[in-house]
Amino acid sequence: MKLDRSKNALKSSFFGLLNTIITSLLQFASRTVMIYTIGTEYLGLGNLFTSILSVLSLAELGMSSAIVYGMYKPIAENNNKAVCSLLNFYKKAYYIIGTFILIVGIALVPFLDKLISGSYPSDINLKLIYLIYLGDTVISYYAGAYKKCILAALQRNDIQCAISIVTNILLYGGRMLVLIFARDFYAYAILLPVTTIINNLYTFKYTSEKYPLFFAKGKLEKSVKDELMSKISSLFFFKIGGIVNTSVDSIVISAYLGLTILAQYNNYYYIISALITFCGMYITALLPGVGNSIVTESVEKNYRDFNEIFFLHSWIIGWCTICLINLFQPFISLWVGKSNVLDFTIVILLSVSFYIWKIQDIVLIFKDANGLWERDRIRVLMTAGVNLVLSVLLVNKIGLAGVIFATVISRIAIEMPWGTYILFDSYFPKKEIWSYIKTLAIYTMITIAIGVITYNLCLLVSGDGVAAFLLKLIICGVFTNVLYLIIFSRFRISRDAFELVKNALKKKI
Numbered sequence: 001m002k003l004d005r006s007k008n009a010l011k012s013s014f015f016g017l018l019n020t021i022i023t024s025l026l027q028f029a030s031r032t033v034m035i036y037t038i039g040t041e042y043l044g045l046g047n048l049f050t051s052i053l054s055v056l057s058l059a060e061l062g063m064s065s066a067i068v069y070g071m072y073k074p075i076a077e078n079n080n081k082a083v084c085s086l087l088n089f090y091k092k093a094y095y096i097i098g099t100f101i102l103i104v105g106i107a108l109v110p111f112l113d114k115l116i117s118g119s120y121p122s123d124i125n126l127k128l129i130y131l132i133y134l135g136d137t138v139i140s141y142y143a144g145a146y147k148k149c150i151l152a153a154l155q156r157n158d159i160q161c162a163i164s165i166v167t168n169i170l171l172y173g174g175r176m177l178v179l180i181f182a183r184d185f186y187a188y189a190i191l192l193p194v195t196t197i198i199n200n201l202y203t204f205k206y207t208s209e210k211y212p213l214f215f216a217k218g219k220l221e222k223s224v225k226d227e228l229m230s231k232i233s234s235l236f237f238f239k240i241g242g243i244v245n246t247s248v249d250s251i252v253i254s255a256y257l258g259l260t261i262l263a264q265y266n267n268y269y270y271i272i273s274a275l276i277t278f279c280g281m282y283i284t285a286l287l288p289g290v291g292n293s294i295v296t297e298s299v300e301k302n303y304r305d306f307n308e309i310f311f312l313h314s315w316i317i318g319w320c321t322i323c324l325i326n327l328f329q330p331f332i333s334l335w336v337g338k339s340n341v342l343d344f345t346i347v348i349l350l351s352v353s354f355y356i357w358k359i360q361d362i363v364l365i366f367k368d369a370n371g372l373w374e375r376d377r378i379r380v381l382m383t384a385g386v387n388l389v390l391s392v393l394l395v396n397k398i399g400l401a402g403v404i405f406a407t408v409i410s411r412i413a414i415e416m417p418w419g420t421y422i423l424f425d426s427y428f429p430k431k432e433i434w435s436y437i438k439t440l441a442i443y444t445m446i447t448i449a450i451g452v453i454t455y456n457l458c459l460l461v462s463g464d465g466v467a468a469f470l471l472k473l474i475i476c477g478v479f480t481n482v483l484y485l486i487i488f489s490r491f492r493i494s495r496d497a498f499e500l501v502k503n504a505l506k507k508k509i
Contacts, residue, residue, distance in 0.1 A: 015161035022165055024274050026172035030179075031270065034188075035263075035336050037179045041121050044259030046189075047266045048115065049133040051247035051254075052108070056101045057137065058236070058243055063093055064149055066231040070224070071153035083153075085218035089225070091146040098141030105134040115251060118258040121185070129189050136193040143197055144204025150214050151207065163202055171195040237377040240384050248388055249403050256395045264340050265400060267332060268347075272354055275320055279358060290369040294427075302366070303428050308497040310362045310439070315484050318447035321355040323476045325451060326458045330469045342400070349404040355447070356411045359440070360419060367423045375426065379418040386410040450483045 034043050067090045074082035109127050113120075120126060151160045171191055178187045207214070220228070253262045293302055328347045332340060367376070387410040394402025424433040457479065458472045488494055 011158035012155060012161070015158040015165075019161040019165050019168075020277055023168050024277065026168055027270070028274075030172045030175050031267070032335065033176045033179045035340070038183050038185060039121075040263040040336075040340065041119075041259045042185055043266070044254065044261075044263035045120060045124075045126075045129065046133075047250055047262055048254045048259065049130055051250035052115070052130075053101075053105070053133060053137040054247035055243055055251070056105055058240060063090065063097075063232050064152075066228055068149050068152045069231060070228050071149065075153055080213045081218060082224070083214050084216065085220050085224075086228075087146060087150070087214060088216040088218055089220050089228075090149060091216040094141045094146045098138050101141070102134070102138045105137070106131075115255050116259060117254065117256055118260075120259055124185055129185065132186075132189040132193065136196050139193050139196050140200070143200035145200045146216070147204050147207045147214075148200075150211055151203070154211070159206065160203065163199055163206075167195045167199040167202075170198070237380045240380060243384075249391060249407065252388075252391045252395055252403055253400060257400060261400055264342055265346075267336055267340060268328065268342065268350055271328070271331070272324070272350060275324075275354070276358065279316065279320065279361075290365055294366075294369050299428065303432065304496070305500075306362065306366055306428070307439070307493060308500050310436075311443075311488070311491070311493050311497045312501065313362050314359065314440075314443040314447075315488060317355060317358045317361075318443065318450070319476075319480055319484065320358075321351050321447060322451045322454050322480050324351040324354060326455055326472055326476050327469070330464060330472060333464055334466065334469055345401055346404065349401055349408060353404055353408050353411070355444075356408060356416060359444075360416055363420055363423050366427070367419060370423075370427050372422055372426055375422050376419070379415065379422070382418075383410045383415040386414060446484075446487055450480060450487075453483065454480050 031043060067086055070086055071083055074080075074086070109130065112126055112130055148160060151157060174191045174195075175188050178184055178191070250262060250266065253265055290302075290305075293305065297305075325347060328350070329341055329344065332342075387406050390406030390409060391403045394406050396402070398405070420433065420436065424430050424436070454476060457475055461468050461471050461475070
């Protein structure tokens, strides 16, 4: 089957952006309504259950990504039989995974209260609410969910995004109406599995009618199955790292500090997640081009591209970090009230954690484009393990700051240097690693200097209302980038980097 890759990519990009914007706004509105109607503890409870079930979803092993990857070749070769056998394998695997999550999830019911420090809302049945959330997770593996991979393999993510937009409007719109008019947390929770069923069944119906040649039937050849399991194994380790750095942190916070602190922390983390999602759009767009360049261009050419992209990326991530430091507190205060504002130490730690996490993106893109997953397994496990152990140890000593500090330490000490070494040891000239470290240090020092200037300028803005926030926003948006432009334009690499952006924009237009 020949795919119109340019057209499909354009559609997927548009609907992906639309889905991200609409979903982010709906989530923001829903969180706001919940905080002002039934309270912060309920929000923390939902965050806790979502985190628990994210850990259980490790059973998925990264299978969906591996299956989609495995479908590219047979679809291109019109080998429908191979596609059908992959679908059948995926269907059976999803049923097994869903059943496993159901059994383990039910087994956790007696221990739920152990994962909450202090009290929780007395007017709800904790176990019943948890079972509703568990039901949603299990349903996501049944009800025809396996057919979603067809749309991804055919580069029709625009269809899946369109379906998600509709179901998210139903979910969050319904939740807000329930909270405003009924203030019923049970009805709020039950909307989640209901919309999941709608999403899965409509996707199943659409793919069955649009692509009738693709259905679950047949058995995988041994060589295909072995290759698939190898990819699943590699992806599983990355999934562990992601889960520990997000969901496990939330469980630790709930178990040691309580639901209110968890909800307040998640208000801050929600903003970071939205920022990461938007930054992730250009990161995702870069990956196919980098992959193609690695195959068709020399190492020297790709190293030049790496430095130019890293130059631009450092500017973007540095600017985002400065915005977080200066705008976090006034925004949270305006959004959910001063009572939900955390100590400024938490803001600094979250901002530093964000910077360390995202500044690595370009290294990871080039590493992934080279297919260096096998060498990355231990790094991911070590980072996750150190993060978890330190979180439990430090939360008793310094509270919430300890959980975030544990993440910062694990990323600086293990994740960042190890990932960088893998790329330069396996692909780029090994001797250039010191040049990269020096460049990273220079860019970081520039960000710190600009950040200090911007912070002191924002301190001159008096008041804590909307006008003061908007003035700080202008300072961060305009003044900070002017400083970056003045300083970064003095670098020799700036001309080539700006030319890279200009050429990319011309291609888009």
